[in-house]
Amino acid sequence: MKKAIAYYRKSIKPKGDTTEEESIRYQRESIQSYAKAHNIEIIREYNDIGFTGRNVNRPELQIMLNDLKEEKVEIDELLMYSTNRFGRDLLNNINTMIEILEQVEVVNFVSENLRSDSEYFKTLFLILTASAQDEVERIKKRFASAREGKVIYKKEFLGSNLPLGYVKDKRTGKLVAAKSENTADLEIIEEYTFLQYIYIAYAMGMGQREIANNLNNKRTSTPRKKKWNNKSVAYILGNPIYTGVLTGTLESEFNYFVEDANVEPIVDPLMFDFIQYKLSMSKQGRKPRAKYHLPEFIVCENCVVPMVVDQESLICNKCGHVASVREVESEIKRLLIGFLRNNKLPKDELPDMKMLEQQLRFKKEKIEKAIYELKERQDLIESSYSDELAKKDMIDINTSQQNKLKIDHQYTYELLHFIEAHKGKLEMGNFEEYPLIMRVPFITFVNKQEVRFLFHKSLFK
Known part of the structure; x- marks a missing residue:
């Protein structure tokens, strides 16, 4: 009775209750039937589950090669189901087959009835391996085309983890805000609250690390179920999906930018642009205490470009317009505090x-x-x-x-x-001692006669 070893490979890992043996059952049953019909005893089996045919460093394949070299198994044949289960890379298949044939008398691909001792083995092996490699390329192209179609034409979100604060509408497939009218899951509704907190807290001057610490204290986690840190907060702040825009890369080469996607905007574009400006202007390390309490974004109304603070002056580098920092700060306080007092209870009624x-x-x-x-x-x-x-x-x-x-x-x-x-x-009545009020996300326009404001609707209804 001849003795043999068998090698199986399947690129997709089994899910749920399916075992590795069940996931490669069709290969095993074919090889067992062949062995029984030809009076062959299989003394050992090698299984590589979840590894692609392009990967030559599969663990069980390497163990099998080592067993053959060190003569840990004495066999007459190596049985495999097919050439594409052996591998899908022409060069790697050739090199590995040469290595195997130095140790084994016969390699037998059962489904193709192809034996290494046959007359046309080398020619057919090369043809079948090249065909398997071509099939992989075709599958990849079809898969890439399908993903591209979903992103570019259907404008759908492709990620496996939904962005923080979103749920998927089962009927339309659209990403919608995780509000109570869209989901009954209180934990996901809470995530939507955390998303709002991240944007508003950062806009009002809180640092990324402090925001992360506050979120961790609330025992919440990132969409990937990890602890918050300054990088994960920065990623949320810089993700344009919250304005309804899809960005990313397909197959490591095609960059896409899809506006008006099948995504409900959560963050107003004005708010998002303001946050990006703050992120671009932020520097690492301890920041000096500000001499004045000014909004983050002061614009020259004539040129619509940001003005820069130079000691006691605000300067437009485009038209040269100069305004007094002290006078602008005083006018902002007068208008903003008046606005807040008109929309809040008097201090003695709080x-x-x-x-x-x-x-x-x-x-x-x-x-x-x-x-x-x-x-x-x-x-x-x-x-x-x-x-x-x-x-x-x-x-x-x-x-x-x-x-x-x-x-x-x-x-x-x-x-x-x-x-x-x-x-x-x-x-609330003592606004002079609450400088964060001065840093709310609105744009301040300055010209020679007046100071004007554009308030953000998320904070001021």
């Missing part, structure tokens, strides 16, 4: 912050309890009622109540989070 925090925390817990009870009631309706029409009406009413509570929960959470983050600073 609630006690500690009491307000306790009230909001109690309200949040009460809403969460009510949502939980509604979910239990919905389960009871689905299991108890046989009248489908009545069941549907009751479930619709229940779902509507849940959605209203989820919206209320989101707003309550955001206000509570803001108060917790600004304890000790919320003396």
